[in-house]
Amino acid sequence: MAQRLIDRDTSGVYIISATPFTENGAVDEASTDRLVDFYLDSGVNGMTILGIMGEANKLTAEESRGFASRVLKRIDGRIPVIVGASAAGIDNLKSFSRFAMDEGAAGIMVAPTPGPAVEDRIIGYFRQVCEALGPDVPICFQDFPLTTGVPVSVATILTLTREMPQIVMLKHEDWPGLSKISAVRAGSGTAETPRISILCGNGGLFLPQELSRGADGAMTGFAYPEMLVQVVEAHRAGDPDRAEDIYDAYLPILRYEQQPGFGLAVRKEILRRRGAIACARTRAPGPRLNDTDQAELTRLMERTDRKVKGL
Structure with missing residues (x-):
């Protein structure tokens, strides 16, 4: 099957994948396969792996390559896969990106390196990235200043996509960011x-408004990916009210999942309860749910199920 690359018109839902671990902290290969199948069954248009939600910074280089290879082989070209490759050094970024593309990735996601939010520094860094990767590797620019600490202006984003043809997609996660x-x-x-594809993160917390502002879809890891798919499809069909009705049914649990840091443990526990992974463990240092948290989550999931059935 021909390799499918992201481009300036890419749209839909690119689910951000968790990285499953066993109880002893190893990457869980069997759950990786189950999770891929779960995402495919939900109807997503693509996947993104080894992002912040994927705990990429807690994996060894060998683990990252093994996980990327397994996911790409499991998907086998059925949907495009973007691979997170942000790294402190250009050489490491280049080596891993080339590996991922050779394995069948559709593009590479890169965030600005920490440092002063100086436009020239950011533009200069991405010039080096584009030169290192070459013209055949599409790049998704990850704009997540709440985590990276690097705010990026609209003018810089437009300069990047204008001057560097490889930068074809913006992963928008600024907050507040609708005007952006x-x-x-x-x-x-x-x-x-040139046009740039815009896919939005932040758990989907503002998805209906983002779509109305001109976003092409979602790139986030909400543990009910079918909601993201249904909202985007309804909006595309010209029915924003239906899109918001679907979204509203999931809003309480979506909001609960968006708690900084703690939300990853919630998301993985929901995925475990839904049968997508065997263990909800996050790698240390990482949060765990206590008995009260578990009871809250049970109630939220039950209420969500009732609301969805009522749609």
């Missing part, structure tokens, strides 16, 4: 600046 989506959409697809 509007500005990027208005500033791209012009005579001067």
